[in-house]
Amino acid sequence: MTLELDHIFIAVAPNAPEAELFRDFGLIEGTPNQHLGQGTANRRFFFENAFVELLYLTDAAEAQSEVMRETHLYERLTQDTPSISPFGVCFRYQQGVEKQTPFPCWDYRPTYLPSHLSITMALDNPLTEPLWFVLPFGIAPALAATDKLQPLQHEKGFRQLTKVQITQPSALLSIAATQANTLDSFHIKKGKEQLVELSFDHEQAGLDYDFRPHLPLVMHW
Numbered sequence: 001m002t003l004e005l006d007h008i009f010i011a012v013a014p015n016a017p018e019a020e021l022f023r024d025f026g027l028i029e030g031t032p033n034q035h036l037g038q039g040t041a042n043r044r045f046f047f048e049n050a051f052v053e054l055l056y057l058t059d060a061a062e063a064q065s066e067v068m069r070e071t072h073l074y075e076r077l078t079q080d081t082p083s084i085s086p087f088g089v090c091f092r093y094q095q096g097v098e099k100q101t102p103f104p105c106w107d108y109r110p111t112y113l114p115s116h117l118s119i120t121m122a123l124d125n126p127l128t129e130p131l132w133f134v135l136p137f138g139i140a141p142a143l144a145a146t147d148k149l150q151p152l153q154h155e156k157g158f159r160q161l162t163k164v165q166i167t168q169p170s171a172l173l174s175i176a177a178t179q180a181n182t183l184d185s186f187h188i189k190k191g192k193e194q195l196v197e198l199s200f201d202h203e204q205a206g207l208d209y210d211f212r213p214h215l216p217l218v219m220h221w
Helices: 021-024 073-077 176-179
Strands: 002-010 033-035 040-046 049-059 087-093 105-108 119-122 129-135 161-168 184-188 195-200 209-210 217-220
Touching: 002 129, 002 161, 002 195, 040 184, 049 073, 087 161, 105 195, 129 176, 176 184
Parallel strands: 002 049, 087 129, 161 184, 195 217
Antiparallel strands: 002 087, 033 040, 040 049, 105 119, 119 129, 161 195, 209 217
């Protein structure tokens, strides 16, 4: 596949108080974003090759607008059932390859982006799965321009996100999910709950930390 992981988002409570769990754990926070016209904002934690986004609702009306309806972000950000995934998985194109998306898609043009840019969204993306999308202009955090560099040095020593595993109650996989599952560092499996497991630096230390019940997240390093 011509794609690689850009970032993972997790739907969280307003103002993302869950970010304090990351900070207490030993991760250094990067800059936040507010998505004008989308009704969302985030807090972010960056690594050399990817980042983790804690995404929350700021304006219910904006999040349910006509331009937003097909993204179903509102449902994910207000979900209170394990049948709806609170995750989003964003890919970017590998450097030096032809930019081809290996699943049916549509172009989302949020008002907070310049008019010439769009986000590639998977078609037929069930709420039981993460939101699948591609940033055609995405770049590894370590390769960002000097004025856009984020903190990449963490007290925990994490450098690279090297594996992602998604657990979901549904065994059925969309075309986008099936394609994502072909990546060596990405795996989707059936389980009782929605859960994301993130592995850093090939789990060389053999340690892990479970953020449940505050976040559906386990980190391995």
